[in-house]
Amino acid sequence: MDRETRTFAERHYRSLAGRVPGGDGPAPSSVTFIRAPDAFSYADFVKGFLLPNLPCVFSSAFTEAWGSRRRWVTPEGKPDFEYLLHKYGDVVVPVANCGVREYNSNPKEHMPFRDYISYWKEYNQGGCSSPRGCLYLKDWHLCRSPFHADIFRSFSWSVNICGRKKWLFFPPGQEEALRDCHGNLPYDVTSTELLDTHLYPRIQHNSRPLEVIQEAGEMLFVPSGWHHQVYNLDDTISINHNWVNGCNLANMWQFLQQELQAVQHEVREWKDSMPDWHHHCQVIMKSCTGINFEEFYHFLKVIAEKRFLVLRQGLKGDTGDSTSLGLGLQQAAFDVGRLADVLASVVAHPDFQRVDTSAFSTQPEELLQQLKDAVAAAEAL
Numbered sequence: 001m002d003r004e005t006r007t008f009a010e011r012h013y014r015s016l017a018g019r020v021p022g023g024d025g026p027a028p029s030s031v032t033f034i035r036a037p038d039a040f041s042y043a044d045f046v047k048g049f050l051l052p053n054l055p056c057v058f059s060s061a062f063t064e065a066w067g068s069r070r071r072w073v074t075p076e077g078k079p080d081f082e083y084l085l086h087k088y089g090d091v092v093v094p095v096a097n098c099g100v101r102e103y104n105s106n107p108k109e110h111m112p113f114r115d116y117i118s119y120w121k122e123y124n125q126g127g128c129s130s131p132r133g134c135l136y137l138k139d140w141h142l143c144r145s146p147f148h149a150d151i152f153r154s155f156s157w158s159v160n161i162c163g164r165k166k167w168l169f170f171p172p173g174q175e176e177a178l179r180d181c182h183g184n185l186p187y188d189v190t191s192t193e194l195l196d197t198h199l200y201p202r203i204q205h206n207s208r209p210l211e212v213i214q215e216a217g218e219m220l221f222v223p224s225g226w227h228h229q230v231y232n233l234d235d236t237i238s239i240n241h242n243w244v245n246g247c248n249l250a251n252m253w254q255f256l257q258q259e260l261q262a263v264q265h266e267v268r269e270w271k272d273s274m275p276d277w278h279h280h281c282q283v284i285m286k287s288c289t290g291i292n293f294e295e296f297y298h299f300l301k302v303i304a305e306k307r308f309l310v311l312r313q314g315l316k317g318d319t320g321d322s323t324s325l326g327l328g329l330q331q332a333a334f335d336v337g338r339l340a341d342v343l344a345s346v347v348a349h350p351d352f353q354r355v356d357t358s359a360f361s362t363q364p365e366e367l368l369q370q371l372k373d374a375v376a377a378a379e380a381l
Protein backbone atom coordinates (compact mmCIF):
# COMPACT_ATOMS: atom_id res chain seq x y z
CA MET A 1 0.00 0.00 0.00
CA ASP A 2 1.35 3.48 -0.86
CA ARG A 3 0.76 6.73 1.05
CA GLU A 4 -1.84 8.00 -1.40
CA THR A 5 -3.86 4.76 -1.20
CA ARG A 6 -3.70 4.84 2.59
CA THR A 7 -5.09 8.40 2.59
CA PHE A 8 -7.81 7.30 0.18
CA ALA A 9 -8.70 4.29 2.35
CA GLU A 10 -8.72 6.34 5.59
CA ARG A 11 -11.04 8.88 3.97
CA HIS A 12 -13.28 6.05 2.83
CA TYR A 13 -13.74 4.77 6.40
CA ARG A 14 -14.22 8.30 7.79
CA SER A 15 -17.04 8.82 5.29
CA LEU A 16 -18.68 5.57 6.45
CA ALA A 17 -18.77 7.12 9.95
CA GLY A 18 -18.92 3.81 11.80
CA ARG A 19 -21.17 2.01 9.30
CA VAL A 20 -19.86 -1.39 8.22
CA PRO A 21 -18.47 -1.48 4.68
CA GLY A 22 -20.94 -3.05 2.36
CA GLY A 23 -20.87 -3.80 -1.34
CA ASP A 24 -24.55 -4.26 -0.60
CA GLY A 25 -27.36 -3.47 -2.96
CA PRO A 26 -28.49 -5.52 -5.94
CA ALA A 27 -26.01 -7.91 -7.52
CA PRO A 28 -24.06 -6.34 -10.39
CA SER A 29 -24.84 -8.00 -13.71
CA SER A 30 -21.21 -8.89 -14.39
CA VAL A 31 -17.89 -9.17 -12.65
CA THR A 32 -14.77 -7.14 -13.51
CA PHE A 33 -12.11 -9.13 -15.34
CA ILE A 34 -8.48 -8.11 -14.78
CA ARG A 35 -6.40 -9.17 -17.73
CA ALA A 36 -2.83 -7.93 -17.40
CA PRO A 37 -0.73 -8.23 -14.22
CA ASP A 38 1.56 -5.40 -15.37
CA ALA A 39 -1.32 -2.95 -15.63
CA PHE A 40 -2.80 -3.69 -12.20
CA SER A 41 -1.40 -2.67 -8.80
CA TYR A 42 -2.27 -3.41 -5.19
CA ALA A 43 -3.53 0.20 -5.01
CA ASP A 44 -5.98 -0.61 -7.83
CA PHE A 45 -7.14 -3.68 -5.87
CA VAL A 46 -7.66 -1.69 -2.65
CA LYS A 47 -9.58 1.12 -4.35
CA GLY A 48 -11.51 -0.94 -6.85
CA PHE A 49 -12.38 -4.05 -4.87
CA LEU A 50 -11.32 -4.27 -1.19
CA LEU A 51 -12.87 -0.95 -0.12
CA PRO A 52 -16.10 -1.18 -2.14
CA ASN A 53 -16.19 -4.93 -1.26
CA LEU A 54 -16.79 -6.08 -4.84
CA PRO A 55 -15.74 -9.33 -6.51
CA CYS A 56 -13.35 -9.60 -9.46
CA VAL A 57 -11.60 -12.24 -11.53
CA PHE A 58 -7.86 -12.18 -12.24
CA SER A 59 -6.83 -13.75 -15.55
CA SER A 60 -4.74 -16.92 -15.71
CA ALA A 61 -1.71 -14.72 -16.52
CA PHE A 62 -1.55 -13.95 -12.76
CA THR A 63 -0.94 -17.62 -11.89
CA GLU A 64 1.10 -18.65 -14.95
CA ALA A 65 4.28 -19.15 -12.91
CA TRP A 66 2.68 -21.26 -10.17
CA GLY A 67 4.41 -24.62 -9.73
CA SER A 68 1.09 -26.32 -8.99
CA ARG A 69 -0.30 -25.22 -12.36
CA ARG A 70 2.60 -26.91 -14.12
CA ARG A 71 3.13 -29.99 -11.96
CA TRP A 72 -0.36 -31.04 -10.85
CA VAL A 73 -1.90 -30.90 -14.31
CA THR A 74 -1.49 -33.04 -17.46
CA PRO A 75 -0.85 -31.40 -20.88
CA GLU A 76 -4.58 -31.92 -21.54
CA GLY A 77 -5.47 -29.77 -18.52
CA LYS A 78 -6.69 -32.66 -16.33
CA PRO A 79 -5.49 -33.45 -12.79
CA ASP A 80 -2.27 -35.45 -13.02
CA PHE A 81 -3.35 -38.36 -10.80
CA GLU A 82 0.00 -40.16 -11.02
CA TYR A 83 1.95 -37.10 -9.91
CA LEU A 84 -0.51 -36.27 -7.12
CA LEU A 85 -0.49 -39.89 -5.94
CA HIS A 86 3.28 -40.01 -5.88
CA LYS A 87 3.54 -36.69 -4.00
CA TYR A 88 0.59 -36.79 -1.63
CA GLY A 89 -0.77 -40.38 -1.67
CA ASP A 90 -0.22 -41.00 2.06
CA VAL A 91 -1.76 -37.74 3.24
CA VAL A 92 -5.02 -38.22 5.13
CA VAL A 93 -7.61 -35.84 3.70
CA PRO A 94 -11.08 -34.77 4.81
CA VAL A 95 -13.81 -35.87 2.44
CA ALA A 96 -17.42 -34.70 2.53
CA ASN A 97 -20.32 -36.74 1.24
CA CYS A 98 -22.30 -34.34 -0.93
CA GLY A 99 -25.22 -36.73 -1.22
CA VAL A 100 -25.98 -36.49 2.50
CA ARG A 101 -27.11 -33.31 4.12
CA GLU A 102 -26.27 -32.61 7.75
CA TYR A 103 -27.95 -29.32 8.69
CA ASN A 104 -26.55 -26.88 6.08
CA SER A 105 -23.44 -28.91 5.40
CA ASN A 106 -22.30 -32.45 4.54
CA PRO A 107 -20.92 -35.18 6.84
CA LYS A 108 -17.17 -35.66 6.56
CA GLU A 109 -14.81 -38.59 6.90
CA HIS A 110 -11.03 -38.92 6.63
CA MET A 111 -9.15 -41.15 4.19
CA PRO A 112 -5.69 -41.35 2.61
CA PHE A 113 -5.48 -39.24 -0.52
CA ARG A 114 -4.64 -42.42 -2.54
CA ASP A 115 -8.07 -43.84 -1.65
CA TYR A 116 -9.66 -40.61 -2.72
CA ILE A 117 -7.84 -40.75 -6.08
CA SER A 118 -9.05 -44.34 -6.60
CA TYR A 119 -12.56 -43.12 -5.93
CA TRP A 120 -12.07 -40.17 -8.32
CA LYS A 121 -10.87 -42.44 -11.16
CA GLU A 122 -13.73 -44.85 -10.54
CA TYR A 123 -16.21 -41.94 -10.55
CA ASN A 124 -14.86 -40.75 -13.92
CA GLN A 125 -14.90 -44.29 -15.37
CA GLY A 126 -18.51 -44.65 -14.20
CA GLY A 127 -19.50 -41.61 -16.28
CA CYS A 128 -19.47 -39.24 -13.30
CA SER A 129 -21.20 -41.65 -10.99
CA SER A 130 -20.16 -44.08 -8.29
CA PRO A 131 -21.95 -46.43 -5.89
CA ARG A 132 -20.09 -44.53 -3.15
CA GLY A 133 -21.99 -41.37 -4.06
CA CYS A 134 -20.49 -37.95 -4.64
CA LEU A 135 -17.48 -37.48 -2.38
CA TYR A 136 -15.95 -34.05 -1.93
CA LEU A 137 -12.33 -33.52 -0.93
CA LYS A 138 -12.46 -30.36 1.16
CA ASP A 139 -9.85 -27.76 0.15
CA TRP A 140 -9.26 -29.54 -3.15
CA HIS A 141 -12.89 -29.16 -3.97
CA LEU A 142 -14.38 -31.76 -6.21
CA CYS A 143 -18.05 -31.03 -6.13
CA ARG A 144 -20.40 -28.23 -5.31
CA SER A 145 -20.29 -26.41 -2.02
CA PRO A 146 -23.53 -25.52 -0.14
CA PHE A 147 -24.66 -21.91 0.03
CA HIS A 148 -22.55 -19.93 2.54
CA ALA A 149 -20.51 -16.80 3.26
CA ASP A 150 -16.88 -17.39 4.20
CA ILE A 151 -15.64 -17.86 7.75
CA PHE A 152 -15.75 -14.75 9.97
CA ARG A 153 -16.72 -12.61 6.95
CA SER A 154 -13.15 -12.94 5.67
CA PHE A 155 -12.10 -12.09 2.13
CA SER A 156 -10.93 -15.01 0.05
CA TRP A 157 -9.27 -15.78 -3.20
CA SER A 158 -9.63 -18.99 -5.12
CA VAL A 159 -7.43 -20.18 -7.98
CA ASN A 160 -8.35 -23.00 -10.33
CA ILE A 161 -5.19 -25.04 -10.80
CA CYS A 162 -7.14 -26.98 -13.39
CA GLY A 163 -10.80 -27.24 -14.28
CA ARG A 164 -13.65 -24.72 -14.25
CA LYS A 165 -16.14 -23.58 -11.64
CA LYS A 166 -19.46 -21.82 -11.69
CA TRP A 167 -20.09 -19.39 -8.85
CA LEU A 168 -23.44 -17.88 -7.84
CA PHE A 169 -23.07 -14.73 -5.73
CA PHE A 170 -25.44 -12.67 -3.61
CA PRO A 171 -24.18 -9.31 -2.27
CA PRO A 172 -24.29 -8.83 1.54
CA GLY A 173 -27.84 -8.48 2.80
CA GLN A 174 -29.45 -10.08 -0.26
CA GLU A 175 -29.39 -13.45 1.47
CA GLU A 176 -32.08 -12.14 3.85
CA ALA A 177 -34.68 -12.61 1.11
CA LEU A 178 -33.58 -16.24 0.81
CA ARG A 179 -34.41 -17.22 4.41
CA ASP A 180 -37.16 -19.77 4.91
CA CYS A 181 -40.10 -19.32 7.27
CA HIS A 182 -37.87 -20.45 10.18
CA GLY A 183 -35.18 -17.91 9.30
CA ASN A 184 -32.75 -20.51 7.89
CA LEU A 185 -30.77 -20.04 4.69
CA PRO A 186 -31.27 -22.60 1.92
CA TYR A 187 -28.80 -25.42 1.41
CA ASP A 188 -29.11 -25.01 -2.37
CA VAL A 189 -30.22 -21.68 -3.85
CA THR A 190 -31.23 -23.36 -7.11
CA SER A 191 -33.63 -25.80 -5.42
CA THR A 192 -37.25 -25.76 -6.62
CA GLU A 193 -38.17 -25.61 -2.91
CA LEU A 194 -37.52 -21.87 -3.15
CA LEU A 195 -40.59 -21.54 -5.41
CA ASP A 196 -42.79 -22.43 -2.44
CA THR A 197 -43.78 -19.00 -1.09
CA HIS A 198 -45.14 -20.53 2.15
CA LEU A 199 -41.73 -21.99 2.86
CA TYR A 200 -39.79 -18.98 1.48
CA PRO A 201 -42.09 -16.00 2.15
CA ARG A 202 -39.43 -13.31 1.52
CA ILE A 203 -38.20 -14.59 -1.81
CA GLN A 204 -37.95 -12.12 -4.70
CA HIS A 205 -37.64 -13.95 -7.96
CA ASN A 206 -36.41 -10.88 -9.78
CA SER A 207 -33.22 -10.63 -7.69
CA ARG A 208 -30.90 -12.94 -9.56
CA PRO A 209 -27.46 -13.92 -8.29
CA LEU A 210 -24.32 -12.76 -10.03
CA GLU A 211 -23.07 -15.74 -12.01
CA VAL A 212 -19.33 -16.10 -12.65
CA ILE A 213 -17.60 -18.81 -14.68
CA GLN A 214 -14.05 -19.22 -13.45
CA GLU A 215 -11.74 -20.79 -16.03
CA ALA A 216 -8.55 -22.79 -15.42
CA GLY A 217 -5.76 -20.65 -13.95
CA GLU A 218 -8.09 -17.77 -13.08
CA MET A 219 -8.25 -16.30 -9.60
CA LEU A 220 -11.52 -15.12 -8.15
CA PHE A 221 -11.69 -12.56 -5.36
CA VAL A 222 -14.62 -13.23 -2.99
CA PRO A 223 -15.50 -10.09 -1.00
CA SER A 224 -16.59 -10.06 2.64
CA GLY A 225 -20.08 -11.36 3.41
CA TRP A 226 -21.06 -12.22 -0.16
CA HIS A 227 -22.98 -15.51 0.03
CA HIS A 228 -22.10 -17.96 -2.68
CA GLN A 229 -22.63 -21.43 -4.02
CA VAL A 230 -20.07 -23.17 -6.18
CA TYR A 231 -20.17 -25.94 -8.80
CA ASN A 232 -17.30 -27.75 -10.41
CA LEU A 233 -17.91 -27.95 -14.12
CA ASP A 234 -14.90 -30.25 -14.73
CA ASP A 235 -12.42 -32.26 -12.71
CA THR A 236 -11.15 -29.33 -10.71
CA ILE A 237 -8.35 -28.62 -8.29
CA SER A 238 -8.41 -25.24 -6.60
CA ILE A 239 -6.39 -23.44 -3.97
CA ASN A 240 -8.23 -21.00 -1.72
CA HIS A 241 -7.03 -18.61 0.92
CA ASN A 242 -9.02 -16.55 3.42
CA TRP A 243 -7.85 -13.34 5.07
CA VAL A 244 -8.90 -10.45 7.26
CA ASN A 245 -7.24 -7.02 7.15
CA GLY A 246 -8.11 -3.44 8.04
CA CYS A 247 -10.64 -3.36 5.19
CA ASN A 248 -12.92 -6.10 6.57
CA LEU A 249 -12.09 -6.16 10.29
CA ALA A 250 -15.27 -4.22 11.14
CA ASN A 251 -17.27 -6.77 9.10
CA MET A 252 -15.77 -9.55 11.20
CA TRP A 253 -16.64 -7.72 14.44
CA GLN A 254 -20.19 -7.06 13.23
CA PHE A 255 -20.54 -10.76 12.36
CA LEU A 256 -19.38 -11.83 15.84
CA GLN A 257 -21.88 -9.48 17.48
CA GLN A 258 -24.65 -11.00 15.35
CA GLU A 259 -23.53 -14.51 16.24
CA LEU A 260 -23.66 -13.71 19.97
CA GLN A 261 -27.08 -12.12 19.57
CA ALA A 262 -28.32 -15.25 17.82
CA VAL A 263 -27.03 -17.43 20.70
CA GLN A 264 -28.59 -15.12 23.28
CA HIS A 265 -31.88 -15.28 21.44
CA GLU A 266 -31.83 -19.10 21.35
CA VAL A 267 -31.24 -19.46 25.10
CA ARG A 268 -33.16 -16.38 26.23
CA GLU A 269 -35.61 -18.33 28.38
CA TRP A 270 -32.84 -19.21 30.88
CA LYS A 271 -31.50 -15.70 31.19
CA ASP A 272 -33.09 -14.95 34.54
CA SER A 273 -32.70 -18.37 36.15
CA MET A 274 -29.11 -19.15 35.17
CA PRO A 275 -26.41 -17.37 37.22
CA ASP A 276 -23.68 -17.53 34.53
CA TRP A 277 -25.95 -17.01 31.57
CA HIS A 278 -23.71 -14.45 29.81
CA HIS A 279 -20.65 -16.63 30.28
CA HIS A 280 -22.51 -19.64 28.90
CA CYS A 281 -23.53 -17.61 25.86
CA GLN A 282 -19.82 -17.00 25.17
CA VAL A 283 -19.11 -20.74 25.60
CA ILE A 284 -21.88 -21.65 23.15
CA MET A 285 -20.69 -18.98 20.75
CA LYS A 286 -17.18 -20.43 20.86
CA SER A 287 -18.46 -23.88 19.99
CA CYS A 288 -20.80 -22.68 17.21
CA THR A 289 -18.74 -19.89 15.66
CA GLY A 290 -15.24 -21.08 16.55
CA ILE A 291 -14.32 -17.91 18.43
CA ASN A 292 -15.78 -15.82 21.29
CA PHE A 293 -15.30 -12.21 22.37
CA GLU A 294 -12.24 -12.99 24.50
CA GLU A 295 -10.51 -14.73 21.60
CA PHE A 296 -11.41 -11.93 19.24
CA TYR A 297 -9.68 -9.53 21.63
CA HIS A 298 -6.54 -11.71 21.57
CA PHE A 299 -6.72 -11.84 17.77
CA LEU A 300 -6.79 -8.00 17.69
CA LYS A 301 -3.89 -7.87 20.14
CA VAL A 302 -1.67 -10.20 18.08
CA ILE A 303 -2.40 -8.27 14.89
CA ALA A 304 -1.85 -4.92 16.65
CA GLU A 305 1.51 -6.02 18.05
CA LYS A 306 2.74 -7.07 14.59
CA ARG A 307 1.72 -3.65 13.23
CA PHE A 308 3.46 -1.87 16.12
CA LEU A 309 6.71 -3.65 15.22
CA VAL A 310 6.50 -2.56 11.59
CA LEU A 311 5.60 1.02 12.55
CA ARG A 312 8.42 1.21 15.09
CA GLN A 313 10.92 0.26 12.38
CA GLY A 314 9.39 2.81 10.02
CA LEU A 315 9.48 5.56 12.62
CA LYS A 316 13.13 4.81 13.32
CA GLY A 317 13.83 6.27 9.91
CA ASP A 318 13.35 3.26 7.71
CA THR A 319 10.70 5.21 5.79
CA GLY A 320 9.34 4.48 2.38
CA ASP A 321 7.64 1.25 1.57
CA SER A 322 9.27 -1.00 4.14
CA THR A 323 8.06 -4.55 3.76
CA SER A 324 9.51 -5.92 6.99
CA LEU A 325 7.47 -8.88 8.30
CA GLY A 326 6.00 -9.06 4.82
CA LEU A 327 3.88 -6.03 5.58
CA GLY A 328 4.15 -2.55 4.08
CA LEU A 329 4.57 0.42 6.39
CA GLN A 330 1.54 2.23 5.01
CA GLN A 331 -0.58 -0.92 5.32
CA ALA A 332 0.47 -1.17 8.99
CA ALA A 333 -0.41 2.51 9.51
CA PHE A 334 -3.82 1.99 7.92
CA ASP A 335 -4.46 -1.19 9.90
CA VAL A 336 -3.75 0.44 13.31
CA GLY A 337 -6.43 3.01 12.50
CA ARG A 338 -8.96 0.29 11.72
CA LEU A 339 -7.86 -1.75 14.77
CA ALA A 340 -8.34 1.32 16.99
CA ASP A 341 -11.88 1.88 15.70
CA VAL A 342 -12.86 -1.77 16.11
CA LEU A 343 -11.26 -2.16 19.54
CA ALA A 344 -13.03 1.01 20.73
CA SER A 345 -16.30 -0.64 19.77
CA VAL A 346 -15.30 -3.95 21.43
CA VAL A 347 -14.35 -2.22 24.69
CA ALA A 348 -17.68 -0.36 24.74
CA HIS A 349 -19.71 -3.53 24.14
CA PRO A 350 -21.66 -4.59 27.28
CA ASP A 351 -20.96 -8.28 26.62
CA PHE A 352 -17.24 -7.66 26.36
CA GLN A 353 -17.39 -5.67 29.59
CA ARG A 354 -18.73 -8.84 31.27
CA VAL A 355 -15.64 -10.85 30.18
CA ASP A 356 -13.12 -11.34 32.99
CA THR A 357 -10.01 -9.63 31.61
CA SER A 358 -8.03 -9.64 34.87
CA ALA A 359 -5.56 -12.27 33.63
CA PHE A 360 -4.97 -10.61 30.22
CA SER A 361 -1.34 -9.62 29.69
CA THR A 362 -2.42 -6.27 28.22
CA GLN A 363 -5.62 -4.71 29.47
CA PRO A 364 -8.02 -3.78 26.62
CA GLU A 365 -8.03 -0.08 27.56
CA GLU A 366 -4.24 -0.10 27.55
CA LEU A 367 -4.11 -1.70 24.10
CA LEU A 368 -6.63 0.85 22.86
CA GLN A 369 -4.41 3.65 24.13
CA GLN A 370 -1.37 2.06 22.45
CA LEU A 371 -3.34 1.92 19.20
CA LYS A 372 -4.39 5.56 19.49
CA ASP A 373 -0.76 6.55 20.13
CA ALA A 374 0.34 4.51 17.10
CA VAL A 375 -2.30 6.21 14.93
CA ALA A 376 -1.07 9.63 16.04
CA ALA A 377 2.59 8.70 15.41
CA ALA A 378 1.78 7.16 12.04
CA GLU A 379 0.32 10.44 10.73
CA ALA A 380 3.88 11.56 10.12
CA LEU A 381 4.68 8.59 7.92
Ligand SMILES: O=C(O)CCC(=O)C(=O)O
Binds near residue numbers: 144
Ligand atom coordinates in the same frame (compact mmCIF):
# COMPACT_ATOMS: atom_id res chain seq x y z
O1 LIG B 1 -14.72 -24.03 -4.59
C1 LIG B 1 -15.62 -24.47 -3.89
O2 LIG B 1 -16.16 -25.55 -4.11
C2 LIG B 1 -16.08 -23.67 -2.71
C3 LIG B 1 -15.05 -22.74 -2.23
C4 LIG B 1 -15.59 -21.87 -1.14
O3 LIG B 1 -16.50 -21.14 -1.34
C5 LIG B 1 -14.93 -21.90 0.18
O4 LIG B 1 -14.04 -22.73 0.43
O5 LIG B 1 -15.32 -21.09 1.03
Ligand SMILES: [Fe+2]
Binds near residue numbers: 148149228
Ligand atom coordinates in the same frame (compact mmCIF):
# COMPACT_ATOMS: atom_id res chain seq x y z
FE1 LIG C 1 -16.73 -19.85 0.29
